[in-house]
Amino acid sequence: MSHPNNKVSSSSVDNQEIELIVGNSSSNFSGVTSTMLQVTSLQKHMINLRIMGKHFVPDPSMTITFWEVAKMCRRPLSNGKWRIFHARRVDEMIQGVILKYVFRAKIKLVFSSAAQRKRSASTVWLSNKMDAVIAMSNRSAKYLNKPPAKINLHGVQIDNYTPAENKQEAWQALGYGGKYGIGILGRVREQKGVHLFVEACIKVLPKYPDVNAVVVGAISSSNQEFVNELKEKISKAGLTDRIVFTGELPFEQIPRIFSALSLVSALSYNEGFGLTVPEAMSAGAAVLATQAGAWEDIIRPGVDGYIVPTKDQQAVTEKMDLLLSDMDKLAEMGKAGREHVVKNFKVEDEARNLVEFFRTLQ
Template structure:
């Protein structure tokens, strides 16, 4: 363990402590790191936990946090402790009420499920609660202080200058590409996507499809069943399962796709749609996560009910029937993301809210 992580940190003017309790990389971790890359230029901060930090000088541990927060800032204001997980709320409560840390507790809630009694109690100990979508806000016992949607790093997810050339360069065949990205399992709606492709691709010979994502052992039977249906429909050379690809390859696929489908049963937020829109792809998404908040029907793409095969097939047919409009939806989505859903927008809103609490 490095010395910078074990010794007291002379950081009297640190205003923000960010929870980072999970040693497994997750969507929450990814969001935290992306927002952090902008927040660090806006506010003096430290991260409680060294997991996945590219700059370890920002990391402090629980005891360093308790030591640092035994007194308020020099101007008398209290620091902000930002939790994104239940165990981080617990850490914050212990710091504030057992160690008497001079901190204000803020919790960002993404879950779309009813909370346990203990989690509800923890949430009530927070000085501020933020929801990442209207749907996640509906599961809170009380209205949140603000709704702050996640953002995407638009410089990493950008449209290809020529989507036809970019798609053909990937080698999946066809003139245009459509896809679904994420872990390959039924909850993600992969079966809906495949059946939609089987139903409509023969009408649109210029389009080929990809299913991009890791296939776990427990989902191999599902994939084998879907592949058998694809072969029976004579589309074996037009619908490709890529399996897991290197992370660096994913933005290239997004940038080349003309349509991205996100058909999950449920999501905490669902960055896939923002990544697709930022990449200039039209989107077809279900009523899950924050997607209803983000997608403007008929402008960026369309929203369909969860687990509704007929609706998926009908909208996919409608989208592929007019390539010119499909590309226009993708361009609209990119503008929408640039104006509202960059990571910097999320970071700015958070910092403004934190400072309003101090």
């Protein structure tokens, strides 16, 4: 996929021709980092870009330093247009503001906002210094101090998250028992709603002897007691072999887990966006999710899954029971979800939509 201008960023492109600078300020790998790397790997074929900061960037030639940006942006592009600086974090907004208002860089500042919480006064001030703010979901747009210039949902690498040809065989190959698998993935803690999933499984799984469950994710020392309490409840229910905590698995194994699951739950209290849901749908799993992140923008209730209120144990249990009561319908929901993501939530679309929007600002 390429932009009509057919520009390709590479180490051979002179800095003076760089049109897009992308923030990369965090030394901790996160969902924001993952999204940035996925999107820029596609955008570099659409627009000349550099990433400001070397953290986790596989090709060092694609990076640039703060001081190099400050020097490069003293003058606009050769065609007179200003460059775009794209921030995804608050400290990247700070970097952009310093570049533009202290070093007088000829740049347009864009901030992508995913957070769903009341903004601090300093964040509001920084946002007001942006030339444009993009919301990552309709829900996150409600927390901005003024309407966003654009709403642009994240996309999924659909070729990485594909449905198994036979979910039963794929699940049984993982070795967790049962004919069908359901699961919840992510850091194992209360805020992720893991206890809601486990409590629902304890109530529902005895009705469905062919279904086993997995909790996939890292368990920190601070959450070990939380997990021990859940394991004790599971043991008392006689379901130790049917509700399994896998611990943290290598990242490259996650698509295989998704593709084998018939149902994925995402029950967080809050999320910035929540890629778990579209990734699960891309892999052909039905989804049960809370009113967090962008999930209400993605899930079509009764078609590819269900949405429940946050922290609502009864709703989670009832919907899990409903979903597991008809495995054929559950499989159809998974197929519908895959088609929905392929049509509407590809990472290629996210990358292209951003570049097209950046062009309107120049």
